[in-house]
Amino acid sequence: MIMIDRKTAVNVEWKGRNRMKETRWAIVGTGYIANEFAKGMQEAAAAELVAVVSRSEENGKTFAQRYGCNTVYTELAEMLRNARPDIVYIAIPNDCHFSYIMTVLEAGIPVLSEKPMVDNRRQLDAVLAKAREKDVFLMEGMWTRCFPAVRQARSWIAEGKIGKPLTVKSGFDIKPDVSDWQPWKGGISHAGGALRDVGIYALAMAQMVFPESPKEAHATMKSNGEVDESFHMLATYTDGRAAFLSGxxxxxxxxxxxxxxxxxxxxxxxxxxxxxxxxLVMNDGTRQTFEKAYPASGFQYEIEAIQECLEKGEKECPYFTLTDTEIIADWIETTRKEWGIVYKADSE
Amino acid sequence: MIMIDRKTAVNVEWKGRNRMKETRWAIVGTGYIANEFAKGMQEAAAAELVAVVSRSEENGKTFAQRYGCNTVYTELAEMLRNARPDIVYIAIPNDCHFSYIMTVLEAGIPVLSEKPMVDNRRQLDAVLAKAREKDVFLMEGMWTRCFPAVRQARSWIAEGKIGKPLTVKSGFDIKPDVSDWQPWKGGISHAGGALRDVGIYALAMAQMVFPESPKEAHATMKSNGEVDESFHMLATYTDGRAAFLSGxxxxxxxxxxxxxxxxxxxxxxxxxxxxxxxxLVMNDGTRQTFEKAYPASGFQYEIEAIQECLEKGEKECPYFTLTDTEIIADWIETTRKEWGIVYKADSE
Structure with missing residues (x-):
């Protein structure tokens, strides 16, 4: 453990506005997404960053200091023993999630892991079994499902505003500076790829509307020589329902x-x-708009949703359940194996 | 032939603004699309409506009068003999196109037929052979290709503005008043369906960008009991290129x-x-907008493009060639047969 001088911890005082009891978070990882998450934490009510885990002491210190935390560990197990956080957020490369999740769950501590939570069904079965055995909260970090605008969309659907849902069109198609952006940098060695790193969001939109597994999924993929650089997918469901999905x-x-x-x-x-x-655009053209601007990254919605679960003793987040994770994970695994993409985890 | 009192032909005087030589058009059909076409003709330079063909004398008279024409026929052959138009525009139900096109071509007169031009490959081969034999202009009425905004898009692509085209997303998804709107009314008896009546536009967008036939086309279809009420299609091309298409x-x-x-x-x-x-939206977010508002229906662009072809002696329209028609017709026929949709023409 490395202690940081409290004087540098400038952001910690103004938090905890709405509730008495703080939720004590530990963050594993210090990359782009971890930073976005920590910014969201500063906006969330009653969220406290109590520890940072980084394999690099220097990165850990810089990160912790930036978000008003004074405790850094280079070993996960040591952090779990000493800091005993209420929940651990994992934001490291895809292929490292599994062992970290298992270690945290084994300690009986709740986990929020970045997407994709694990690399294949075998790992998924193991983390689900461990969460059940230890009776602790577990969630794959599909933050999108927690945003007010998405929850509003879901309410409109549940209320029958658009009638029976027929089609979903969703594409997460970007052109990042590959040298600068983390998930993509991973390639095959970190179990990366367009489907798992960005396409998963599009699949999660379809699965939100059509909660079952697709009847069929036809997809075309362009490889970068290691993994999928882009894909386009038609997912079909019963009765002509369909989704156009891409990443x-x-x-x-x-x-x-x-x-x-x-x-x-x-x-x-x-x-x-x-x-x-x-x-909401009705077929006659009349429109209704829900708008909710937010400060910082927006991770605050996921953080607050999870804190509510912990407070209530719930073991899954209702906005993105473990069943949702299972359906999407199987869908992704079937698809990538059809493409011939094999990860390290598949031969372990 | 039925002559209409010239005094009722109010719209004819103000046309022919830009050229000396009028192109003398005959219109077959008096429905919704024929009306839209006639409105476009009133905006086109040097386009004259010289004859209307309708199986109903009353409908023909009403239509002709509305657009300043004083000659109505109830028989196509009689019109061709007597009026000798420069070109015949055919806007009747899908399943009637073939025999009308053949009759007009046989008379050595150019044809513009509404989409889908014919019902299957056998009919297509026949009309293509007849047009070649008689050495006359023939076009399937994909008016969309003639609009300035579409021609601008095509120029941008040809100039390399968007680099290599990778994906096309196009859906013609509407919910018309079925009792009031003609193509849909047809159903199986008039060789209708979402793919042929509206989806064809989406396919034509893909084919404009990727001129070859798709490598594969996966589609899901919802039937109305006769034909496709809706469809969703993923068309794939070499090198990861793809199109999401629907109707x-x-x-x-x-x-x-x-x-x-x-x-x-x-x-x-x-x-x-x-x-x-x-x-045009560049990846860095900078935008360039081409805008061209137009009066009436917009059919004037197709009409003027065709008149230019006729003047130059061209036998195909460069914006939508007969090869374009062939590629899209084969694609549609393969797809509908996979769905089990069989038209009258298939057993003739």
Whole structure:
């Protein structure tokens, strides 16, 4: 453990506005997503960052200091023993999730892991069994499901506003600076790829609307020589329902998710994976807009949703359950194996 | 032939603004599309409506009078003999196109036929052979290709503005009043269906960008008991290129076509099948907008493009060639047969 001088911990005082009891979070990882998460934590009510775990002491210190935390560990097990956080958030490369999740669950401590939570069904079965055995909370970090605009869209669907949902169109197609952006850097060695790193969001939009597994999924993939650089997928369901889904690191498409029903449609955006807006457009053209701007990254919604679960003793988040994770994980695994993409974890 | 009192032909005087030589058109059919076409003709330079053919004398008279024409026939052959138009436009139910096209071509007169031009490959081979034999102009009425906004999009692609095109997303999904709107009314007896009546526009957008036949096309279809009420299709091409295409009579989706390339994307709308706008959005977010509003239906662009062809002696329209028609017709026929949709023409 490395202690940081409290004087440098500038951001800690103004938190804990709404509740008496703070939820004590530990963050594993110090990369881009971990930073975004920590910014969200500063906006969340009653969230306290009590420990940071980084394999690099220097990175850990810089990160912890930035977010008003004074405790850094280079060993996960030591952190768990000493800090005893209420929950651990894991934001490290895909292929490292599994062993970290197992270690935290084994200690009887709840886990939020970044997507994709694990690399294959065998690992998924193991973490699900361990969470059940230890009777602790576990969630794959599909933060998108927690945004107010997405919850509004879901309510509109549940209320029958668009009638029977018929089609979902969702694409997470971006062209990042590959040298600068983490998930993509991983390639095959870190179990990366467009489907798992960004496409998973599009699949989660379809699965939110059509909660079952697709009847069939036809997909085309462009490889970067290691993993999928882009893919396009038609998922079909019974009775003509369908989803057009894509993910890409080589092209930019309009990042609005469209959910079309018999009576109208819902548009989620401007970037559907962390939206501020849900728009309900009826077939006659009349419109209704839900708008909720937010400060920082928006991770606060996921954080607050989870804290509510912990307070209530719930073991899954209702916005993105472990069943949701299972359906999407199987769908991804079937697809990538059809493409011939094999990860380290598959031969372990 | 039925002559109408010239005094009722109010719209004829103000035409023929730009050229001396009028192109003398005959229109077969008096329905919704024929009306839209005639409105476009009133906006086109040097286009004259010289004859109307309708099986109903009363409908023919009403229609002709509305557009300043004083000659109505109830028999196509009689019209061809007597009126000798420069070109015949055919806007009757799908299943009637073939025999009308053959009759007009046999008389050595050019033809513009509404989409889908014919019902299957056998009919297509026959009309193509007849047009070649008689050495006359023939075009399937994919008017969308003639709009300035679509031509601008095509120029941008040809100039390399978006780099290599990678993805096309196009859906013609509407929910018309079925009792009031003609193509849909046809059902199986008139060789109708979402794929042929509206989806064909989406396929034509893909084929404009990727001129070859798709490598594969996966599609899901919802039947109305006779034909396809809606469909969703993933068309794949070599090297990961793909198109998300749909057509529907039971749901309304955002009617903008998106063409995504390596460097940027093009949005065609607001209703891509008769657009006023093409927008070029570079990957860095910079935008360039082409806008061309037009009076009436917009058929004037197709009409003027064809008149230019006739003047130059060309036998095909460069915006939508007979090869374009062949590729899309084969694609549609393969797809509908996979769905088990069989038309009258297939057993003739």
């Amino acid at each position: 890409a690191f080589n092209q930019v498409s309009t990042p609005v998710t469209e959910i079309v029903g018999e009576l109208g449609r819902i548009l989620i955006g401007p970037e559907f994976w962390h939206p501020t807006t849900a728009e | 529907a009579f039971n749901q309304v989706s955002t009617p903008v076509t998106e063409i995504v390339g390596e460097l940027g994307r093009i949005l065609i709308g607001p209703e891509f099948w008769h657009p006023t706008t093409a927008e």
